[in-house]
Amino acid sequence: MRRFTYVTANTVTDAVKTKATTPNAKYLGGGTNLVDLIRADIEHPDTLIDITRLPLADVEEISTGAVRIGALTRNSHAAAHPLIRTRYPVLTQAILAGASGQLRNMATVGGNLLQRTRCHYFYDTAAPCNKRSPGEGCAALNGGYTRNHAVLGTSRNCIATHPSDMAVALAALDAVVETESAEGNRRIPIEDFHKPPGETPYSETTLGENELITAIELPVLPPARNSRYRKVRDRSSYAFALVSVAAALETENGRITNARLALGGVGTHPWRARTAESVLKGAPATESTFREAAEAELSTATLLPDNAFKAPLAVRTITATLTSLT
Amino acid sequence: MTHDLSLRVNGTTRPVTVEPRVSLLDVLRDHLGLTGTKKGCDQGACGACTVLADGERVLSCLALAVQYEHREITTIEGVADPLQQAFVKHDGFQCGYCTPGQICSALGMLAEHRSGMPSAATEDVATTPQLTRAEIQERMSGNLCRCGAYNGIVSAIEETAR
Numbered sequence: 001m002r003r004f005t006y007v008t009a010n011t012v013t014d015a016v017k018t019k020a021t022t023p024n025a026k027y028l029g030g031g032t033n034l035v036d037l038i039r040a041d042i043e044h045p046d047t048l049i050d051i052t053r054l055p056l057a058d059v060e061e062i063s064t065g066a067v068r069i070g071a072l073t074r075n076s077h078a079a080a081h082p083l084i085r086t087r088y089p090v091l092t093q094a095i096l097a098g099a100s101g102q103l104r105n106m107a108t109v110g111g112n113l114l115q116r117t118r119c120h121y122f123y124d125t126a127a128p129c130n131k132r133s134p135g136e137g138c139a140a141l142n143g144g145y146t147r148n149h150a151v152l153g154t155s156r157n158c159i160a161t162h163p164s165d166m167a168v169a170l171a172a173l174d175a176v177v178e179t180e181s182a183e184g185n186r187r188i189p190i191e192d193f194h195k196p197p198g199e200t201p202y203s204e205t206t207l208g209e210n211e212l213i214t215a216i217e218l219p220v221l222p223p224a225r226n227s228r229y230r231k232v233r234d235r236s237s238y239a240f241a242l243v244s245v246a247a248a249l250e251t252e253n254g255r256i257t258n259a260r261l262a263l264g265g266v267g268t269h270p271w272r273a274r275t276a277e278s279v280l281k282g283a284p285a286t287e288s289t290f291r292e293a294a295e296a297e298l299s300t301a302t303l304l305p306d307n308a309f310k311a312p313l314a315v316r317t318i319t320a321t322l323t324s325l326t
Numbered sequence: 327m328t329h330d331l332s333l334r335v336n337g338t339t340r341p342v343t344v345e346p347r348v349s350l351l352d353v354l355r356d357h358l359g360l361t362g363t364k365k366g367c368d369q370g371a372c373g374a375c376t377v378l379a380d381g382e383r384v385l386s387c388l389a390l391a392v393q394y395e396h397r398e399i400t401t402i403e404g405v406a407d408p409l410q411q412a413f414v415k416h417d418g419f420q421c422g423y424c425t426p427g428q429i430c431s432a433l434g435m436l437a438e439h440r441s442g443m444p445s446a447a448t449e450d451v452a453t454t455p456q457l458t459r460a461e462i463q464e465r466m467s468g469n470l471c472r473c474g475a476y477n478g479i480v481s482a483i484e485e486t487a488r
């Protein structure tokens with residue numbers, strides 16, 4: 001395994017300053033993705049800045065009624081927090097559907113947002129990958145095995161899926177990512193945070209090189225009390241999603257007044273299903289509406305022989321998840 | 327550059343000098359001679375390396391030892407619990423390779439359940455569910471057993487939880 005230097009940051013100011021002044025450094029959260037990627041010779045930092053001692057591990061309600069999750073909150077602590085369990089059950093369910101109990105105790109919510117794809121060609125350093133080595137080509141698109149790959153948001157350079165479950169729930173909830181750097185702080189809506197691969201699959205988020213994620217904010221969203229995360233995978237637990245659905249639904253007299261929908265396992269980034277939402281809005285809360293909305297969302301999918309099954313699977317999973325919320 | 331750490335392991339303070347790239351798993355096994363904790367995949371995928379840090383279950387293969395200096399580490403060598411007898415009684419293992427990880431994971435899992443933590447098998451996550459077999463299976467899914475002793479493992483945990 002590559003050698004690197006390890007330093008700890010005790011304050012946010014200290015962390016962003018060290019990052020800006022240390023060449024080729026990376027922040028270290030729980031290490032569950034970064035340590036693995038360094039060992040696999042995919043990430044090559046010279047210095048790791050341990051940020052787990054920063055005082056950013058609380059979940060709290062702020063004066064606006066929104067809920068703020070500190071970036072260093074462990075995934076398990078975020079999922080178990082009463083504010084999340086009662087107001088945003090879809091988020092608790094999404095976090096608990098990911099990884100394992102041990103990993104969730106280690107992983108931070110900031111690190112979860114920045115976890116990298118599980119595309120097996122990205123991990124296989126003998127295979128070409130535009131994400132890992134820009135311009136090399138893509139082994140998946142060049143006759144590879146693509147059963148796990150994305151069908152939405154793909155480009156001719158990359159079809160890797162974004163692996164996070166938590167981020168799919170955050171997309172449905174209109175979460176905001178708060179950051180800090182030497183230039184000050186920023187608030188990035190979750191939909192603007194992850195980028196589709198386009199011509200630059202190696203550039204995955206709009207986060208600046210030295211920016212530190214400090215928190216995730218969940219807006220006041222009453223429909224989220226009636227919400228659900230459903231994940232379909234090759235075994236019943238401890239596997240990445242083939243298809244996942246985060247949904248929240250509010251109805252009045254049988255009509256849909258507010259619907260939130262996001263998809264995982266099918267997109268190159270956590271996929272907010274805006275097309276489906278526009279079909280749902282104002283329509284009767286029936287199974288046929290749900291199917292119509294799901295079909296509209298998947299109509300733009302780019303399917304390959306290995307992953308074509310994901311479109312009908314997504315339609316059925318969306319329909320079933322929304323039906324369970326009526 | 328190496329770091330001089332004083333790790334707290336099974337109630338005693340253990341000084342070690344390590345490079346930052348060394349995992350907690352390798353420190354336990356190779357520096358401290360605590361070979362009860364096993365290396366299965368070294369990638370976070372199998373759970374064989376599970377230990378407790380301040381009572382919480384974690385994977386020592388993905389943990390850098392330098393990050394764990396201020397935590398109280400418990401390995402299988404530091405465990406004496408009725409759960410171990412229950413594993414024997416219910417045939418919760420065959421080759422035994424996954425067992426130290428299973429035991430540490432189960433102890434952490436039982437503490438999580440006592441603290442009210444729901445799981446992916448919980449219908450209403452606002453509530454704390456009974457620890458049914460389905461709940462135990464879901465909560466223990468991070469520990470693989472290639473001998474397939476799962477039924478015995480679940481029975482052992484079920485009996486201990488009662």
Ligand SMILES: Cc1cc2nc3c(=O)[nH]c(=O)nc-3n(C[C@H](O)[C@H](O)[C@H](O)COP(=O)(O)OP(=O)(O)OC[C@H]3O[C@@H](n4cnc5c(N)ncnc54)[C@H](O)[C@@H]3O)c2cc1C
Pocket residue numbers: 026027028029030031032033034035036051071072075097098099100103106107108109110111112113114115163164165166211212213214238239240241369370371
């Ligand atoms: C076997 C296995 C199975 C898994 N299964 C799932 C699954 O089913 N679903 C799922 O969603 N996930 C899954 N995961 C992934 C897991 O959720 C992530 O590894 C974890 O969330 C990453 O968090 P971390 O704190 O450990 O990040 P780290 O590994 O510490 O960091 C990841 C990246 O984020 C950067 N970073 C961390 N914190 C910050 C911050 N505050 N500001 C700026 N940059 C930061 C780091 O520099 C690094 O680049 C699995 C992982 C493993 C090993």
Ligand code: FES
Pocket residue numbers: 364365366367368369370371372373374375376385386387388
């Ligand atoms: S050795 Fe750590 S999870 Fe397999």
Ligand code: FES
Pocket residue numbers: 418419420421422423424425470471472473474475
């Ligand atoms: S007892 Fe052999 S791997 Fe579990």
